[in-house]
Amino acid sequence: MIKSVSRHIILLFLALSPGIRGAERLYVFYPTMVRSQVLQKEFSKTFAGVDVIVFGKYGDFRAKIAADSSAAVLTRPALIDQLPGYEKRLTGVRDGKTEEAYRLASVGKPVKTDSLGSITIGVLDFLGKQGMEEFVSSMTRHHAKVKRVMKLEDLLPLLTFEMAQAILVTDEQIALLKKTSNLDLIVTQLPGAQSGIIALGAQKSASPDAVIKALRTQTVLGVQQWK
């Protein structure tokens, strides 16, 4: 009996003591044109003492969360809303804003916003099939057919091969694509189409102190401030 109680006390001590519990863990999923192995190196330097894993694909990120959901996550706020047990702890601020506008880009001519229900819209996948369909629908206010890609640069072949008539992108994404491509990309505004840029999420009971400390002192993914 005494042995059993002692074992439980030791286990409780191990669980509560951050030094002994081991390093905090952070999963990052924020697809850009930069490969995840490059980001992984940068993050490992920025977050000294934190075990960081950077994911390049939504499916890999969700599979990891399904297997082990104890890590903090750095990703788009809309995705944190999708993760069971997670809540937003910090919201990233870029150029004074916590949200960014989404626009449509097409080749040669603007998109007719009254015909959005009948076209295919390409989008970078960060919420899975159903999530992205709902996201595109909420941004465009139409139920367009959605074609998801895993990497940002894969949006260009969608337009080149005419597999989509438009792509849904942020200003930052369209700037990167224009740097890469000579396609005559025309931007169509979508009034009110805004979504959160990036946030730190964690399980309700978790205390990702080392991650929060690192975020507050350094610029990560172009985010200068955290609220």
Add this chain to the structure above:
Amino acid sequence: MEMIQRSHHRRETPLSRAVRGIAMSIALSCITAWASDALLVIRGAGQAFDEFVAGLRGELAQECAISEWTVRQGSTVPDLEKRLQSLHPKAVVLLDNNAINLYQRCCAARKDTTLPPAAIVCMGVMVDRAIAQLPNASAIAYEIPPVTSAVNLRTVMGTPINRLGIVYRAGMRNFVERSAVLCRKENIEIEPVEISVRYLGGAAELRSALYTLFSNKHIDALWAPNDIQILRPDLIREAWLPMIDKFKKPVIVGVGPLVDPDMGFGTFSVLPDHTALGAQAADLVRQARDNGWKFPAPAVEQPLSVIKTMNLRQYQRWFGARKADLAGVDKTVR
């Protein structure tokens, strides 16, 4: 959302309860039907196939019951027929030309006149020809279009690629013509030279074609086709390597070993991302399913996602002063 809240406040009548029950049963039966739709992947053995299937499963695991059957040496039409009879798949995914050929022979031998499963053809050579001989089929091409490769190389090097040289044989003429149209959208002009290399010889003809491209057409980069005749070891030794080394222009290849720094051939390889290809194929499966498991017409999609490898040894030796933007490159070899 507003509608759902409103319905919660409405008093439920026996009729509305019955309607709700029926609607739920229909919805549940639809979900069950989708979940039990059988999908058979007829594949080869190896990592590329594993990655493809992982991508496919990642997308469809909740929607279809996915089975795999690996084609081996000695696999026969009756073996495949037995598998098809036991699974009754709504769709088959055919990975590589061995699987395509076996399935083609199986279809030809079948007397069954009911709708054949929707066939999604991937990882094969000349899939447009393959699907023309298959019932109810669509495909994703395996060759990465030159426009994709050239745009990626341009991004890495940070310099314009206005002229892209291609040597090819007559069998690729249509591909080159289609590629020229796509490249023009990106302000890249294809400079093509058709050669007639057959089973023996041809080094002089290939050398002359490459000389024309490098010296007279002033190409900014060369795209090497995945053509086993043009990439024969003797031609690599006697034509490709001397000309590449002489003119020192970036060479884009579509085969992994050709970007090996010790070989001195390719500067940049662009290969299909097999996981992404599997996910892209899942979209074709859904397309067929949403149309009663029938493709309206045979169609070939282009592959969207690629894996990029840079031969840094060659790049630094030839273009050392020009800093490569490697952040978007998947792999580097030195």
